[in-house]
Amino acid sequence: LVSRSKQPEDTVLDIGKLRIGGKAPPLMIAGPCSIESEEQMMVTAAFLAEQGVSILRGGAFKPRTSPYGFQGLGPEGLRIGKQAARAGGQLFVTEIMDTRDIEIMSEYADILQVGARNMQNFALLREVGRSRLPVLLKRGLAATVEEWLYAAEYILSEGNASVILCERGIRTFEKWTRNTLDLSAVVLAKQETHLPVIVDVTHAAGRRDLLLPLARAALAAGADGIHVEVHPNPATALSDNEQQLDFAGYREFAAGLQPFLEAA
């Protein structure tokens, strides 16, 4: 179902007043790694709205490497995230980690994110496939392109055709970046499927100095959008404080990307 041989034309998703994929202008998804407080989300949503960002992100359920790391605010985080997104006139995307959360997620999220660590959680893929909400499907840390596309196939096979693929870097021997951004996967996913494909530069790079060049490269490679983490004060962030942009950093990032957005 995901294959271009089944559907030659690009899937274009209509979510609220947003169009994603096809000839639609590249979309920007931005917001903090974790939802930490009402104040943090409200100021971030207001700032990003002023910057023209139409999708606000933020995790309420966080897949942390250590069980002692900040795990997210849970349902309270969902409430805050939606409230902030509505105040900013934005759509809200947040990660679902557990099939049991589908109902509460559907109440608050506009787009369900399936994170890299759950890309082959087949029960979760089927559950979001039965939902009517669009799904942002991240590529697994060590997933081949084929495995990633089969994961998308699980969602479509349950009846949900609204899938956005997200390349977020894979694990390699390279240590100077957190992951290795695989732009060939973006090109392949665009060639082999009709789904929109976006690139998460934050988790791919793991360092701020690479975000802009990688985002430019992603758009040049044909990506339909960019995902980037933005926090009012990254130094104090409860997760991913190395790589989130502050507001000044985002301004510079967006300005540097502007000509590439227009060209894309």
Ligand code: PEP
């Ligand atoms: C995230 O986007 O919050 C996240 C945890 O990303 P990933 O699943 O790509 O690691």
Ligand code: MN
């Ligand atoms: Mn993060």
